[in-house]
Amino acid sequence: MENRPLEYDYTVAKWFMLTTVVLGIVGMLVGVILAWQMAFPGVNLMAGEGLAEYTNFSRLRPLHTDSVIFGFTLSGIWATWYYVGQRVLKVSMAESKFLMVLAKLHFFIYLLVVVAVVGTLLLGISTGKEYADFEWPIDIAVVVVWVIWGMSIFGLIGIRREKSLYISIWYYIATFLGIAMLYLFNNMEIPTYFASGGIGNWYHSVSMYSGTNDALVQWWYGHNAVAFGFTVPIVAMIYYFLPKESGQAVYSYKLSLLAFWGLMFVYLWAGGHHLIYSTVPDWMQTMGSVFSVVLILPSWGSAINMLLTMKGEWQQVASSPLIKFMILASTFYMFSTLEGPIQAIKSVNALAHFTDWIVGHVHDGTLGWVAFMIMAALFHMAPRVFKREIYSKSLMNTQFWVQTLGVVLYFTSMWIAGITQGMMWRAHDEFGNLAYSFIDTVTVLHPYYTIRAVGGTLYLVGMFLFAYNMYKTMTSSRRVEESELQNASPMGA
C-alpha cells in the first residue's frame, strides 16, 4: 500500500474536457456566423424571416462572447484545475468524498447555468453590459458555482501532502479571488419586480451604478475579466504543462515571482484604458495608459520564463506538435501584451478605439494564446486521463497549421480594417469638412471582413479536427502503460 503511487481521480476533469470541446465549437461556430454576417448581411436571414429575431447578429453576438469566455475558457480552466490541482498538491480527489461530491455539484450546476444563459441570450434577456449580460437569477447561480469552486480549491489545498504551493496554484487562487471580486461588484443590481411591489418581469433588474460610474465599474470588470479569465489561469496552465511535456525545469523561480506579484499589482489599474477620451476623469485615463505600458513587464516576464524553459531543447518544437502549440501560445501572449499597451497610448487609442483593430487584438490574444494553450493542455491530459495515446500526431500538425493560418488572416485583416476606418473617420478635405460619410467607412471594409471570415472559418475547421482527434483518443487509440507517460505525450502516427 505504502509504495503504490497515488491514483488520481479524473472523473470531473473528463467532464469539463468534454464541455471545453463542445462549447468551444459552439462559441466559435457562432463567431464564424457573425463574421460572415458582417461580410454578407444576407446571412442574418439564414433561417428565414420567421426566425430572423434569433439568427440575427444582435442576438448571436453576446452568445458568441459569453460562450467562448464562460463556456470554452472556463471549462478549460476547470478541466485543468481538476487535473493539475491533484497532481501538484499530491493528493487524490478520491481521498475525500466531500470534495468529490462538491466537484460533481460544481459541474452540474455549471451545466444548468450554461443552458439558462443560452436560452436567455437568444431571447434577448440581458442587462446590456458586455460579458456581464446575465440577469440576476443567473448571477446568483454563477456565484454559487464560483463559491463551490473556491471550496474545492481550498479543500484540496487543506488536505495536501506537498506543503509548498506550486506556481500554477498561485495563479488558480488569483483567478478565483479576482473574478469573485470583479463579478460581485460589477453585477450589483436591483430586481425591479421586488422593488416596485410586483410589477413587470420578475427577472428584470436595474444597475446600482449609473452612467459614467457604471462605465467605470464595467471596464474595471471587463478588462480584468480578461486578466483573470484569459491571462492568469492560462499562465497557470503553461507553468504546469510546458515543463511537464518538455521535461525541462522552469527557467527561473525569481522571474516567476516577479511576474506573478507584478501582474497582480499592475493589472487592475489598466482597466481605464477602455475609457480614454470618455467622460471619466482625465487622470484616470492617463493612469490606465501608463499602467497598461507597465503591464508589459510582468506579462513578458512569464512569457520569457516559459520560452527560456525550452533552452537547449528547441528541437522539441520541431518534433512535437504539442510543444509547438504551447510555444506559439506563449509567443502570441507576448505579441498580444505588446499590442494592448500600444493601443492604450492615448494618441493611438484615439485612432484605434471603436474600430476593428480592437477586435483583432482580442482575437490574437484569445485564439493565439488562450485557445492554443487550452487545447495543448487537453492534448497533454488526454493520454494520462484516458490511458491511451493521442490518436494522430499528423492530424495535430495539420490542425496547428490550419489554425495558425486562420489567426494570422484574422488579425492582419482586422489591423488594416481598423486603421483604415479610424483614418477615414477623422479625414478632412481642404475646406475642413469631413471627407467621408459614415457609410463610406463601412463599405470599404468589405474585403477585410471577408478575409476575417475565412480566417475564422479555418480556425473552426481546426476545432473540428481537434474534436475528432480527442474523440478517437478517448475511444479507439492504442492503450498505454503508466511507464509511457513520463514527459512527452505518446502519439500515434
Add this chain to the structure above:
Amino acid sequence: MFHWLEKHPFFFAVAVFLTIAFAGLIEILPNFAQASQPVVGTKPYTTLELAGRHVYIKNSCNACHSQLVRPFKSETDRYGHYSLSGEYAYDRPFLWGSKRTGPDLMRVGNYRTTDWHENHMKDPAAVVPGSIMPAYRWMFKNTADIDTAYAEQVTVNKVFAVPYNAEIPMADGTKATVALAATLDEAKAAALEEAKVIAADMKDQDVKDAVAAGQVPEIVALIAYLNSLK
C-alpha cells in the same frame, strides 16, 4: 517572505486579494459621487422611452453603435457636442458601447426623424445603400413591455431618488417635469398617448392598428427612445 506565503495558503490568498483590490479602491471610489450629478437639461426617461431603451438592449444595439462622442473635431463635426459626464446621470446601464460598426447614436434625436427610423429599421440598405445592418422587422410585430419599464421607473425613483415629478432646469432657463404615474394603469395610458404621437408619423398599417387598439409595438417604443437622444 514569498517562501513563507507559499506554504501558508490562507495568508497567500489574503496577500493576493489586497494586491488586486488596491487599484480598484483608489481609482473608483474618490470620483463616485461627483460623476453621478446630472447637467442642466438632463431629464429622466419617460415610460415609453425606457421601454424603448429595453428594446435597444434586448437587441444589443450597443454591440455596434456607441453613445459616446469623443472630444475631437472629427467627432463633433459628425455627431454634435462631445459627451459630458452628467448627461449619463440617468443611464442604468450606461450604453457607450465598445465598437462602432455603425455610427454613434448619442445625439441621433437631433438629426433623424420617426419616418427615417421606420424605413431604416424595416430595410436598412434601402435607406443607406451599402449598409450591413440587419433589418429588424419583428419589432413591428412584438409588443413592448410597458409594465417592466414602469417597474424600473418606480425602482429608480424610490432607490436612487431619480427626480420624477420634480422640476428640472433646462438649458434655455425654463423648467421641465417628467411625470411618474401613480399606478400601472395610468402609466400604460400615458405611454399609449405618447405612442399615438409617434404612430401618427409612421406609415406601417399594422403598427397604426395596434396603437389604435391600445397596444404599443416595440418599434414605437424604440423610436421614442431614439428621438429622446439629443
